[in-house]
Amino acid sequence: MNASEFRRRGKEMVDYVADYLEGIEGRPVYPDVEPGYLRPLIPTAAPQEPEAFEDIINDIEKIIMPGVTHWHSPYFFAYFPTASSYPAMLADMLCGAIGCIGFSWAASPACTELETVMMDWLGKMLQLPEAFLAGKAGEGGGVIQGSASEATLVALLAARTKVIRQLQAQSPELTQAAIMEKLVAYSSDQAHSSVERAGLIGGVKLKAIPSDGKFAMRASALQEALEQDKAAGLIPFFFADSFNFNPHKWLLVNFDCSAMWGKKRTDLTGAFKLDPVYLKHSHQDSGLITDYRGSNQLNEALLQRINSAKKIHLVPCHLRDKIVLRFAVCARTVESAHVQFAWEHIKELAGDVLRVEKE
Amino acid sequence: MNASEFRRRGKEMVDYVADYLEGIEGRPVYPDVEPGYLRPLIPTAAPQEPEAFEDIINDIEKIIMPGVTHWHSPYFFAYFPTASSYPAMLADMLCGAIGCIGFSWAASPACTELETVMMDWLGKMLQLPEAFLAGKAGEGGGVIQGSASEATLVALLAARTKVIRQLQAQSPELTQAAIMEKLVAYSSDQAHSSVERAGLIGGVKLKAIPSDGKFAMRASALQEALEQDKAAGLIPFFFADSFNFNPHKWLLVNFDCSAMWGKKRTDLTGAFKLDPVYLKHSHQDSGLITDYRGSNQLNEALLQRINSAKKIHLVPCHLRDKIVLRFAVCARTVESAHVQFAWEHIKELAGDVLRVEKE
Numbered sequence: 169m170n171a172s173e174f175r176r177r178g179k180e181m182v183d184y185v186a187d188y189l190e191g192i193e194g195r196p197v198y199p200d201v202e203p204g205y206l207r208p209l210i211p212t213a214a215p216q217e218p219e220a221f222e223d224i225i226n227d228i229e230k231i232i233m234p235g236v237t238h239w240h241s242p243y244f245f246a247y248f249p250t251a252s253s254y255p256a257m258l259a260d261m262l263c264g265a266i267g268c269i270g271f272s273w274a275a276s277p278a279c280t281e282l283e284t285v286m287m288d289w290l291g292k293m294l295q296l297p298e299a300f301l302a303g304k305a306g307e308g309g310g311v312i313q314g315s316a317s318e319a320t321l322v323a324l325l326a327a328r329t330k331v332i333r334q335l336q337a338q339s340p341e342l343t344q345a346a347i348m349e350k351l352v353a354y355s356s357d358q359a360h361s362s363v364e365r366a367g368l369i370g371g372v373k374l375k376a377i378p379s380d381g382k383f384a385m386r387a388s389a390l391q392e393a394l395e396q397d398k399a400a401g402l403i404p405f406f407f408a409d410s411f412n413f414n415p416h417k418w419l420l421v422n423f424d425c426s427a428m429w430g431k432k433r434t435d436l437t438g439a440f441k442l443d444p445v446y447l448k449h450s451h452q453d454s455g456l457i458t459d460y461r462g463s464n465q466l467n468e469a470l471l472q473r474i475n476s477a478k479k480i481h482l483v484p485c486h487l488r489d490k491i492v493l494r495f496a497v498c499a500r501t502v503e504s505a506h507v508q509f510a511w512e513h514i515k516e517l518a519g520d521v522l523r524v525e526k527e
Numbered sequence: 528m529n530a531s532e533f534r535r536r537g538k539e540m541v542d543y544v545a546d547y548l549e550g551i552e553g554r555p556v557y558p559d560v561e562p563g564y565l566r567p568l569i570p571t572a573a574p575q576e577p578e579a580f581e582d583i584i585n586d587i588e589k590i591i592m593p594g595v596t597h598w599h600s601p602y603f604f605a606y607f608p609t610a611s612s613y614p615a616m617l618a619d620m621l622c623g624a625i626g627c628i629g630f631s632w633a634a635s636p637a638c639t640e641l642e643t644v645m646m647d648w649l650g651k652m653l654q655l656p657e658a659f660l661a662g663k664a665g666e667g668g669g670v671i672q673g674s675a676s677e678a679t680l681v682a683l684l685a686a687r688t689k690v691i692r693q694l695q696a697q698s699p700e701l702t703q704a705a706i707m708e709k710l711v712a713y714s715s716d717q718a719h720s721s722v723e724r725a726g727l728i729g730g731v732k733l734k735a736i737p738s739d740g741k742f743a744m745r746a747s748a749l750q751e752a753l754e755q756d757k758a759a760g761l762i763p764f765f766f767a768d769s770f771n772f773n774p775h776k777w778l779l780v781n782f783d784c785s786a787m788w789g790k791k792r793t794d795l796t797g798a799f800k801l802d803p804v805y806l807k808h809s810h811q812d813s814g815l816i817t818d819y820r821g822s823n824q825l826n827e828a829l830l831q832r833i834n835s836a837k838k839i840h841l842v843p844c845h846l847r848d849k850i851v852l853r854f855a856v857c858a859r860t861v862e863s864a865h866v867q868f869a870w871e872h873i874k875e876l877a878g879d880v881l882r883v884e885k886e
Contacts, residue, residue, distance in 0.1 A: 171545040174613035178541030181617050185537070185624040186530040193860075198840040199636055206640035207663070214648045228621065235637030237840065239627045242858045242865040246842040247634065249857040252626040254533035258540050262587070264619050264781050265544040267611040268598045275606065277558055278594030281565035289573045304566065314673065325728055345708035348730060365799060369684055371707060371730045383846065420859065422623050440724060481557040481596065483605040487742065498608040499601045500779065501552075506601040 169221075177221060184225075185257070189240065197243040201235050253420035260422055283312055290415070291429055300411060300429040310429040311436065317362035319412040319428040322436065324353060324366045329439035331405040348372060352397050353406035356385035373402070409435065464491040466521055473517045480510045528580075536580060543584075544616070548599065556602040560594050612779035619781055642671055649774070650788055659770060659788040669788040670795065676721035678771040678787040681795065683712060683725045688798035690764040707731060711756050712765035715744035732761070768794065823850040825880055832876045839869045 169177065209231050239250050270279030287310025288301045302309030313319040332347050348371055355363045357376035367374030375397070377389050394404050412428040415421040430436050467484070471493055474482055485494050497507065528536065568590045598609050629638030646669025647660045661668030672678040691706050707730055714722045716735035726733030734756070736748050753763050771787040774780040789795050826843070830852055833841055844853050856866065 169613040171549045171613070174616070175541060175545050177613070177617055178544070178620070179538045181620045182534060182537030182541060185620060186534050188624050190530045196837045198834060198837045200837065201636050203632060203636070204640070204663075206637065207644050210644065212647075213651050232637045232641065235635070235640060236625060237627055237633065237635040239625075239635070240858045240860070241840075242861045243839040243869065244857050245854050245869060246840045246857070247628070248855055249859075250626055250628055252623070252859065254528040254530070254536070257533070257620065257623045258536055260623050261537070261540045261544060261616065261620060264611070264616045265547055266595060266598075267609055267781060268596060269606070269609055269782065273562060274596065276594070276596040276598070277560050277562070278565065278591045281563070281594060282591065285566050285569065288571075292572050304563075343708065344730065345704050348707070349702065349704035368799070369728075371703065422626060423628065440727070475557060478555045478557045478559065480602040481600075481605045495604050496607055498603050498605070499599045500608075500611065501599070502601045510602065510604060 173221075180225075184228075192238055192241050193243070195233070195238055195241065197238050197241040199235050199237060205235055206231065249417055250423055251416050251418060251420045252422050256420060256422040284309060287311065287427060287429065290427055294413075296411060296429060299431045302433070307433060308429065308431045309433050310427055311433075313412070313426040313428050314424045315362075315426050316360070316412055316414055317365070319410075319426050320363055321366040321369060322428070323410045323412075323430075324370045324372070324406055326430075326435045326439040327353075327406045327409075328370055328372060330435055331403065335403075347403070350401065350403045351405050352402045354390060354393060354404065358383050358385070372405075464489075466525060467491045467493055469524075470514075470518055470521045473521060474514065477513070477517065479513055532580075539584075543587075551597055551600050552602070554592070554597055554600065556597050556600040558594050558596060564594060565590065608776055609782055610775050610777060610779045611781050615779060615781040643668060646670065646786060646788065649786055653772075655770060655788060658790045661792070666792060667788065667790045668792050669786055670792075672771070672785040672787050673783045674721075674785050675719070675771055675773055676724070678769075678785050679722055680725040680728060681787070682769045682771075682789075683729045683731070683765055685789075685794045685798040686712075686765045686768075687729055687731060689794055690762065694762075706762070709760065709762045710764050711761045713749060713752060713763065717742050717744070731764075823848075825884065826850045826852055828883075829873075829877055829880045832880060833873060836872070836876065838872055 210227075237246075238244060239247075240252055266276075268276040268279060270276045270283075273280045284302050288303065291301050291310055299306070300308045300310070313322065328348070328351060331351065332344055335347050336342055336344075351372040353367055353370075353372055353374045354377055355374060356379050358379050359376070364374055364376075375393055377385050377393055379385050380389075397404055409432065410428060410430045412426060414426045416423045416425045468491055471482060471484055471491075474480060474493075482493055482495060484491050486492070495510070569586075596605075597603060598606075599611055625635075627635040627638060629635045629642075632639045643661050647662065650660050650669055658665070659667045659669070672681065687707070687710060690710065691703055694706050695701055695703075710731040712726055712729075712731055712733045713736055714733060715738050717738050718735070723733055723735075734752055736744050736752055738744050739748075756763055768791065769787060769789045771785060773785045775782045775784045827850055830841060830843055830850075833839060833852075841852055841854060843850050845851070854869070
């Protein structure tokens with residue numbers, strides 16, 4: 169499918185989406201199918217030849233829709249609301265087109281920066297304490313997770329790492345396993361099952377505090393459990409330094425957008441970094457520190473020239489003690505002319521680097 | 528934004544997306560911004576009044592695009608390919624409109640069933656051994672994860688749970704911590720950092736097997752490590768009963784779609800279920816087992832009538848020992864008329880249940 173066909177099919181899809189949502193009240197909210205309904209309706213293996221786009225679109229009403237539970241039907245009162253709105257769908261279309269993976273600032277600065285600033289906006293709307301905001305120089309801040317279950321797990325793992333490091337700093341002879349055996353996290357006995365699952369994944373005890381007659385957890389019950397556990401030599405470790413809620417349930421944002429804030433960003437980032445020392449050397453994450461010599465130094469200088477020129481974009485990797493410039497052919501639309509252009513450009517900049525080296 | 532405005536704005540967005548991708552070669556592949564560039568360009572808090580749609584769209588080129596690393600530029604040779612295609616973007620639009628959360632078969636049968644059958648198609652295309660396919664009665668099968676990092680973590684946690692349960696079945700006096708302290712997982716020393724991170728999260732040792740001169744891991748080196756570790760009383764536990772690759776890198780599927788297969792589905796599902804006994808009672812996940820009495824039985828009968836009639840859809844929950852029918856107002860378009868209709872319908876069916884009870 170080329171751009172011109174996408175323009176046509178995309179507009180048809182926009183109408184299909186609008187028709188679907190305008191007519192959703194007329195569809196049965198819960199499907200009338202038995203487990204296994206779909207397999208006999210389609211071939212047992214992928215077709216060898218491509219099918220016509222019309223046939224694929226027709227299959228949506230014939231094969232998919234009969235098996236859909238319509239979460240956006242006004243007769244759907246099950247589970248929980250999944251937010252959905254037309255503006256959010258437009259935003260998703262744009263995100264799909266940009267299609268970047270924002271795992272670091274450099275991987276797409278607008279991603280990281282917009283997330284940080286929007287999480288500040290949202291935190292202010294919720295009147296979260298200042299400590300949870302990133303601001304210009306704060307230690308706190310927000311990050312978007314896929315689900316509240318993920319946020320709970322991330323918070324528990326960060327807390328686990330923090331307490332293990334603290335205790336090992338005090339008593340270097342303590343093993344991780346010896347500490348983990350004594351760690352206890354706490355939740356209400358009414359907490360979602362994902363909280364118990366986080367304890368299971370994290371390999372720590374999770375104690376459910378009995379709730380009162382109104383299903384609320386009482387501070388006094390928590391206090392009692394804490395004192396009992398400390399007296400028994402256990403180590404309570406999981407408290408509320410973080411806050412999470414789901415805009416994809418409450419704020420018309422399409423799934424997935426679970427908003428999580430922490431008072432100390434480095435508690436989260438540090439827990440999952442494999443070499444915390446590295447954080448001290450660089451605010452970016454090029455993977456480079458500055459004491460390489462010889463061909464590594466030349467490669468580093470070349471990479472810097474390439475990425476400063478901004479005509480192409482590369483990242484390095486380490487092969488044992490060597491810095492290597494990786495050339496990955498990425499976009500679907502790369503032609504050999506693009507690769508040849510890149511190669512000439514790299515050769516020219518490499519020549520410059522070698523000339524500077526000689527001087 | 529109503530459906531009619533979405534039809535207009537959606538079609539404009541389709542054109543914007545096509546224009547962006549057709550013109551991407553003309554944009555600098557790597558942005559010319561410094562960390563913190565975005566914050567001064569926008570207000571410090573969300574506006575009190577909504578802004579015009581045109582103003583928001585204009586901000587994309589003015590504020591966002593200058594900070595985007597263009598992963599789909601043909602001059603992007605960094606990191607790895609992120610697959611993207613027009614058909615995948617159309618599919619995402621449809622998914623956004625359906626907007627269901629497919630956490631169980633009943634939550635939207637088409638989701639689970641299409642995923643299972645498509646993972647069989649894909650597994651056949653890769654010529655995976657039969658054991659990895661679900662088929663009609665297989666024990667294996669595929670599941671879509673968000674990323675290969677997630678798949679690695681899921682596989683490691685499932686293996687950890689399995690070995691802990693096996694060893695505790697043999698020696699009930701062994702604690703989880705005592706077992707975990709001895710567990711060792713293995714990877715090549717060239718494996719992605721997410722593998723080491725999975726070990727860190729899982730709280731188990733991860734041993735990097737030295738690769739050879741061609742950066743390949745040798746079976747003999749693994750064998751040697753296994754024997755050493757067993758002799759030292761450790762427990763090797765993490766082997767290849769699963770397979771994963773990223774269609775969102777290789778197969779033109781937009782992020783995120785990481786395809787993971789296992790030889791035994793229950794190794795994965797069982798590891799994260801909190802009450803494995805429950806699995807034996809029910810293939811669905813209504814949370815109901817059949818020995819409730821009194822008002823619970825009536826509630827269960829009522830729920831069954833409601834969901835069989837398919838005019839509205841509800842799910843139950845447990846409040847301590849009571850089965851409760853939850854009525855959650857979910858869709859953005861729910862009016863009081865829908866709620867009143869639902870209430871009349873529930874009252875009518877409740878009357879039927881009570882009449883049957885009396886007879």
